[in-house]
Amino acid sequence: MTNDPSFVCIVDDDASIRQALAGLLRSVGLTVFAYPSTEDFLADARPDGPGCLVLDVRLPGQSGLEFQRELEGMGIHLPVIFITGHGDIPMSVTAMKAGALEFLTKPFRDQDLLDAVHKAIELDRDRRRDDAALSELRERFQSLTPREREIMLLVAAGQLNKQIAAALNLSEITIKVHRAQVMRKMQAKSLPDLVRIADKVSATPFRFTGAEL
Amino acid sequence: MTNDPSFVCIVDDDASIRQALAGLLRSVGLTVFAYPSTEDFLADARPDGPGCLVLDVRLPGQSGLEFQRELEGMGIHLPVIFITGHGDIPMSVTAMKAGALEFLTKPFRDQDLLDAVHKAIELDRDRRRDDAALSELRERFQSLTPREREIMLLVAAGQLNKQIAAALNLSEITIKVHRAQVMRKMQAKSLPDLVRIADKVSATPFRFTGAEL
DNA sequence: TCCAGGTCTATACCAACGTATAATCGGCCA
DNA sequence: TGGCCGATTATACGTTGGTATAGACCTGGA
Numbered sequence: 432m433t434n435d436p437s438f439v440c441i442v443d444d445d446a447s448i449r450q451a452l453a454g455l456l457r458s459v460g461l462t463v464f465a466y467p468s469t470e471d472f473l474a475d476a477r478p479d480g481p482g483c484l485v486l487d488v489r490l491p492g493q494s495g496l497e498f499q500r501e502l503e504g505m506g507i508h509l510p511v512i513f514i515t516g517h518g519d520i521p522m523s524v525t526a527m528k529a530g531a532l533e534f535l536t537k538p539f540r541d542q543d544l545l546d547a548v549h550k551a552i553e554l555d556r557d558r559r560r561d562d563a564a565l566s567e568l569r570e571r572f573q574s575l576t577p578r579e580r581e582i583m584l585l586v587a588a589g590q591l592n593k594q595i596a597a598a599l600n601l602s603e604i605t606i607k608v609h610r611a612q613v614m615r616k617m618q619a620k621s622l623p624d625l626v627r628i629a630d631k632v633s634a635t636p637f638r639f640t641g642a643e644l
Numbered sequence: 645m646t647n648d649p650s651f652v653c654i655v656d657d658d659a660s661i662r663q664a665l666a667g668l669l670r671s672v673g674l675t676v677f678a679y680p681s682t683e684d685f686l687a688d689a690r691p692d693g694p695g696c697l698v699l700d701v702r703l704p705g706q707s708g709l710e711f712q713r714e715l716e717g718m719g720i721h722l723p724v725i726f727i728t729g730h731g732d733i734p735m736s737v738t739a740m741k742a743g744a745l746e747f748l749t750k751p752f753r754d755q756d757l758l759d760a761v762h763k764a765i766e767l768d769r770d771r772r773r774d775d776a777a778l779s780e781l782r783e784r785f786q787s788l789t790p791r792e793r794e795i796m797l798l799v800a801a802g803q804l805n806k807q808i809a810a811a812l813n814l815s816e817i818t819i820k821v822h823r824a825q826v827m828r829k830m831q832a833k834s835l836p837d838l839v840r841i842a843d844k845v846s847a848t849p850f851r852f853t854g855a856e857l
Numbered sequence: 858t859c860c861a862g863g864t865c866t867a868t869a870c871c872a873a874c875g876t877a878t879a880a881t882c883g884g885c886c887a
Numbered sequence: 888t889g890g891c892c893g894a895t896t897a898t899a900c901g902t903t904g905g906t907a908t909a910g911a912c913c914t915g916g917a
Binding site: 521523524536587590620621622624626627 | 837
């Protein structure tokens with residue numbers, strides 16, 4: 432459908448499997464990066480586009496399941512598709528609970544992997560889009576002065592200018608000035624607009640604590 | 645922790661397993677309903693409280709996986725914990741993708757089931773609370789007249805009274821009257837409040853189409 | 858037929874909001 | 888020390904929103 436530069440990463444210590452998988456995925460036009468270990472995967476640079484990770488559960492050293500968790504911890508949210516030759520049910524359940532998109536047992540049908548990969552890339556595309564939009568909002572929020580941030584949240588909470596003024600021991604006109612600045616900097620075209628932006632910016636993760644004011 | 649009347653339903657065609665599971669769950673103070681088949685489960689009335697379903701994957705007739713889907717289709721969102729003696733990985737993956745909370749293989753440790761059940765009940769408690777809150781908002785929204793609903797959504801979209809008036813070919817004062825009525829009926833204490841309510845009411849599922857105006 | 862409810866409108870007044878202009882003050886940095 | 892930025896406040900004006908009161912019109916049901 433869309434023609435973004437998407438990619439698939441493969442991590443498998445078996446060279447013949449890497450080659451077979453890479454060949455399959457390349458045969459449908461996908462860009463493939465194959466690595467024998469998680470370390471090699473981490474060391475290499477990935478393109479800035481939607482992608483996914485095809486990961487062998489059993490790896491020398493760190494298991495695929497552990498690596499999945501590690502990636503989350505590092506803030507790398509690439510969708511993960513597990514493949515395994517010797518898996519068991521608890522393993523697959525753990526993987527799925529941790530957010531794996533698919534858990535395929537060898538031998539699997541080529542089409543099953545291709546379906547999973549395509550779905551994963553679509554998911555990542557959506558996630559990246561959402562992340563980018565949220566990042567931009569957060570940047571704008573960070574560009575506000577502490578006072579402006581404070582007032583923005585009170586406005587979004589439904590407080591009147593005069594109430595905010597009383598709460599902060601300021602004059603109402605001061606609130607108006609800051610408020611106008613908030614609307615401008617946040618590129619909010621209306622109060623409902625600002626409310627939705629505020630809710631997104633304050634949403635988890637990075638729960639709002641008040642300390643960053 | 646909390647002392648709501650919570651319950652666990654068991655569906656397993658093996659009477660001895662039913663008894664064993666029921667005994668285990670009752671031993672920790674849970675209210676248990678055990679059924680030999682999905683039909684019996686559906687025929688019986690469940691208490692109006694948070695609960696979960698412990699479901700054997702292999703059942704005579706309909707499989708547990710099919711039943712899980714059927715429950716979703718019927719709008720019964722009880723968390724499902726699968727147990728099985730003869731499961732495989734694709735089965736567990738399918739179940740987890742369909743939203744199962746846990747997939748235990750026999751024999752499993754009692755504590756694993758108890759942990760899953762307690763977590764499931766907590767989840768259901770939260771879900772029920774959210775559902776109840778949303779239902780109340782939907783009821784209020786339905787108590788609005790068609791005109792009021794229409795104006796509420798335009799207000800929440802950030803349109804000015806005069807813009808709404810122009811769009812609907814009405815006078816501005818008419819909009820004000822309806823708008824005030826909307827705030828009263830929806831129990832919104834401020835415009836940001838109304839915006840959040842509108843977003844919840846219009847959120848999926850039951851996507852807003854405009855036809856219900 | 859009468860009534861209730863929904864819809865629409867008007868006048869009038871007040872509160873709240875937005876904007877422009879301008880000025881003061883303190884801190885920080887080159 | 889001069890300049891910039893953030894914060895604060897003021898005056899003034901215009902727009903927008905909220906409320907009260909009141910009346911008109913229409914439709915469907917008792």
